[in-house]
Amino acid sequence: MQTIPGISSNPHALKIRRMGIDTHQEPVIYMRADCHICRSEGFEAQSRVLITSRGHAIIGTLNVVTDNRLLAPDEAGLSNAAWRMLQAHEGDYAELSHPEPLESLSHVRAKAYGQRLEDSQMTAIVRDIAEGRYSELHLSAFVTACAGNHLDLGETVALTRAMVEVGERMTWPLTPVVDKHCVGGLPGNRTTLLVVPIVAAYGLTMPKTSSRAITSPAGTADTMETLAPVNLDIRAIRRVVEREGGCIVWGGAVRLSPADDILIRVERPLELDSAGQMVASVLSKKLSAGSSHVVIDIPVGPTAKVRSRETARTLSEQMIEVGRELGLNVCVAVTDGTQPVGRGIGPALEARDALAVLRGDNDAPQDLRERSLALAGEILELATNIPTGTGYDLANAILSDGRAWQKFQAICEAQGGMREPPHSRHTHTVTAMRAGRVVRIDNRRLARIAKFAGAPTDPAAGLDFFAPLGSSVDAGQPLFTIHAESPGELAYAREYLASQKDIVVLGDEEA
Secondary structure, X not given: OOOOOOHHHOOOEEEEEEOOOOOOOOOEEEEEOOOHHHHHHOOOOOOEEEEEEOOEEEEEEEEEXXXXXXXXXXXXXXXXHHHHHHOOOOXXXXXXXXXXXXXXXXXXXXXHXXXXXXXXXXXXXXXXXXXXXXXXXXXXXXXXXXXXXXXXXXXXXXXXXXXXXXXXXXXXXXXXXEEEEEOOOOOOOOOHHHHHHHHHHHOOEEEEEEOOOOOOOOOHHHHHXXXXXXXXXXXXXXXXXXXXXXXXXXXXXXXXXXXXXXXXHHXXXXXXXOHHHHHHHHHHHHHHOOOOEEXXXXXXXXXXXXXXXXXXXXXXXXXXXXXXXXXXXXXXXXXXXXXXXXXXXXXXXXXXXXXXXXXXXXXXXXXXXXXXHHHXXXXXXXXXXXXXXXXXXXXXXXXXXXXXXXXXHHHHHHHOOOOOOOOOOEEEEEEOOOOEEEEXXXXXXXXXXXXXXXXXXXXXXXXXXXXXXXXXXXXXXXXXXXXXXXXXHHHHHHHHXXXXXXXXXXXXXXX
């Protein structure tokens, strides 16, 4: 690979090398403490560095290397994310300099002191975020300043609109274009894999872009990926949707509301609750995908993301109002979030549940089936002229007669070919210590067990859950089975389990 003509002799250029360090989505540059550029430019740890090579430019966060064996004097290292974003090649040189001053940070500071952001100020912040100019510290400051419901309706509309404007936007020749979204916090709630083929089989357009898991055992994209390819670009998405009426793909492969993907990176680890940011996140994705009608699923339960009916009501009103301001028809379904949906928690296990429902298997989880039919029925009623109250029956007919199963197979083939989900190599079954009736389930700790077992990195890892609320169990009866790909991960999950109490709470049988 040839170097860039002239740049290797530039005093502000270093040869770049891929360090093989995973920094998730944050671009990081590594430079020696005695580097002449660090000295001349005044760079120190956590400085922001503009990295330019072959016509591409990114801004990375500097980590200073004090062990000179890691880098040669004329080298700078890049994290995996920085290497990918810069589209670099081995042997390339990069010019290193200070980025332009970040003017929009003054608006972030103003928000932190309680001032209201105007539309132009919000747009400036979001544009800089999307262009990668904010460090993790800057992002955290913005997220924190907006948390605790510190965004009013106008600011939420402005944030949503700005997120859409700085990314790509898909358009479709037919209307309506429908979508659904669940705000999360409920293990196994993989209704998308059923709703999309039902709705597409009816004849509506549903280009579903879904997320991967960040803090949960599986995202919809992780689950779908065990059945078909999901890493499609916009051209491929358009081809699939034009052919089959719907798709189920990973949204991170395209630039639909890219600022949202960056903000989520810091929102979830911080665990800061902001209704305005949640509304902007959800609706910006739907608008960017070209949707005109959207159904939002808000599960409510003591260990779900939304824990009270009052919070759900407030969030519903915001979703509907912001959608109305931006030309999006939004319907909200407040649903039961007290227990997992289906049996599987983890990509392959959730995929098997969805397949069982689509195929009409006798042992298919009925709660997943009923929840999916209800949401599909809501979409059909929202986006068509069918009478209110008939959507469920129509969705049920499409699922029961095999049309949804045929459509799902066709969508998988159009995305690159259907496959069967993998099976785990190691399992451990947890049984009831005594007889009783299941009266409480901790969704969060069940999800944590599945993650400790290796989900979603290992697609076959997770757990199968057998004890829904209200069910009667005997002593020694299975409550759930942990699945893992390696003995070490299974032991890790079991070690966590041994330290926990009351994940599944049993009460006395009623007389």
